[in-house]
Amino acid sequence: MPNDDTRLTALIDELSRLDTEAVTTERGDLDLLSTAELAQRMNAEDARVAPAVAAQSAQIAAAVDGITDRFRRGGRLIYIGAGTAGRIGVLDASECPPTFGTDPSLVVGIIAGGETAIRSAVENAEDDAEAAGASLSELGLTDADTVVGISASGRTPYVIGGLEYARRVGAFTVALASNPGSAIGAAADIAIEVVTGPEFISGSTRLKSGTAQKLVVNMLTTLSMIKLGKTYRGVMVDLLATNEKLHARSVRTVSQLAGVGTDEAARALAAADGSVKLALLMLATGAEAGVAASALDAAGGLLREAIAALS
Structure with a gap:
């Protein structure tokens, strides 16, 4: 059984071989740099x-x-x-x-x-x-x-x-x-x-x-x-409206993606029990909430497939 000193030596040796633990001479002067130079130097590292x-x-x-x-x-x-x-x-x-x-x-x-x-x-x-x-x-x-x-x-x-x-x-x-x-x-x-x-x-x-x-x-x-179909045309459509900001985002999302006014988008969301995806499907196809929900389930939650199935 290795003693504590042996384990410590082995760990130090192991760490010395890791890139993330390496000490580079090019950054030995960091404490001498201006704040602006430090910001530029750190940003250059982050760019990697x-x-x-x-x-x-x-x-x-x-x-x-x-x-x-x-x-x-x-x-x-x-x-x-x-x-x-x-x-x-x-x-x-x-x-x-x-x-x-x-x-x-x-x-x-x-x-x-x-x-x-x-x-x-x-x-x-x-x-x-x-x-x-x-x-x-x-x-x-x-x-x-x-x-x-x-x-x-x-x-x-x-x-x-x-x-x-x-x-x-x-x-x-x-x-x-x-x-x-x-x-x-x-x-x-x-x-x-x-x-x-x-x-x-x-x-x-x-x-x-x-x-x-x-x-x-x-x-x-x-x-x-x-x-898994959680987005549509690059937009989140399964978000949960748990606060005012997210509710406003839901209305804006439906309005933009369906090409309707915010009042119509809000009504569709209310009929869809707050589901952005379901509201979009209803607006795109004219289907009632129950029919749209069934189609969405059958499509595995994929909005494009559900729209195609009801169109």
């Missing part, structure tokens, strides 16, 4: 993120197809991560219901250390290799689900353990890392390794790595929802 994500387009597309397939089988998308990576998963999951009208159980974020870790650091939570599997088990993970493990370093024990558990269950697994050849990538069906290079402040993976993670999870859910 989008091309790095683009380089992983094929892997992202494959992940989206897998996620969409599992959604259609009644499965869920579950993010697991620690620290910033975990918070990004929780954030993306929490934004899906108001944006796409999904049930909160469809996209779930699990963070090492539990809800406390969303706002505060929980010591050693990321080192617990069994905790994510236990949380996934509590959720009743099945082979119809997708688990996306997020870790900038690609070596977080919490995420590795969760992905290994998910694969044993038969769930579809995706790894999102910021270093190539990652351990989480090896533990997943698909590895999305967005290599963003050394951080502006070395090792601070809430920076470029976090930005890359946010871009990728945006793609995973947004593109999956597009394929």
